[in-house]
Structure formats: structure tokens, C-alpha cells
Amino acid sequence: MADDDMLRNLALALEGTSEAPHFDRAAFKVRRIYVTLAADGLTVNFKFTPDEQQIKCEMLPNAFSPVPNAWGRQGWTTAILSELEEPDLRDALETAWRHALPGKRRA
Template identity: 60%
Template sequence: MADGADLRRMVLALPDTTEAPHFDRAAFRADRIFVTLDASESTANFKFTPDEQEFKCQLAPDLFAPVNNAWGRSGWTTMTLGPASEDDLRAALEMAHAHAVGKPKRKR
């Protein structure tokens, strides 16, 4: 079983990753945001490609679901942390992190 503390520990161990507030969530970024953690620390949203999202949702529908809006149609995917193993969480983090590294930083 994974939780918000596991996510925070694993994600901050990834190269060049920092944490900052993002609306009502904690956001983790390398060059871009690639995962956010909700305030209750029970779910996280990951930036996948649409194909990766489809694969994750078919493989583990008890863990993954598309975010229910335009962000979801572009690949953002919610993971329910409670039933996830640390291996599930690590694989999702590494996949999302790969999309954030080497991307031009957006002006904020």
C-alpha cells in the first residue's frame, strides 16, 4: 500500500525534482510539472501520454483513471494511492518524470 509520504519520498529522489504549491495540491516538477498530490494525500495526478494513460487504465483500472476534463484528454491520469504498491507508484513516477525532463520551462 502506498501513500502520500511514499510518493513525496520517491518523487523528490528523482533528478532535478522540486515541490511547490499548485492551487489546492502539491506539485512536483523537473522542467515541468509531472505529478500533483491532493491535499488528503490519497490521490495523485500524473502526466502521461494519451497512449500511456490508456495502457495504465486498462492494466490497473482499480488504480488509474483519466482526469475527467480536458487535462485528462491530454493524458493527465489520477492514481488512487491506497491500493497501489510501491512498485506501481515508482513505475508511474518514472514514466511521468521522463516527460518533464528536458522540456523548455514555461514562463510563470
């Protein structure tokens, strides 16, 4: 079962990632924000493509759901940390992180 400490450790281990406050959340970013952690440490929002979002929500429907607004239609996806195992969290972080990288490394 994943938690906020696991998320923070995995995110900060990804090259170029820094943590900063973002409204009432903690944001993890490289060039841009790719994941935010709720203040209560229970949920995170990942930046996926809409196709990635659909796959994540179909594969782990108890863990992932689209953010319920225009942000969700752009791929922002909420995850309940306690519903994720470390490999699922790591994969979600790396997927979102790639979109935040500058230049050619985004693929």
C-alpha cells in the same frame, strides 16, 4: 500500499525534482509539473501520454482513471494511492518524470 509519504520520497529522489504548492495541491516538477498530490494525500494526478494513460488504466483499473475533462484527454491521469504498490507507483512516477525532463533525456 502506497501513501503520500512514499510518493513524496520517491518523487524527490528523482533527479532535478522539486516540490511546490500548486493551487490546493502539491506539485512535483523538473522543467514542468509531472505529478500533483491532492491536499488530502489520497490521490495524485500524473502526466502521461494518452497511450500511457490507456495502458495504466487497463492494467490497474482500480487505481488509475483519466482526469474527467480536457486535461484527461491530454494524458493527465488520477491514481488512488492506496490501490498502488510501491513498484507501480515508482513506475508511474518515472514515466511521468521522463516527460518533464529537458532535452534528449525525455525518451
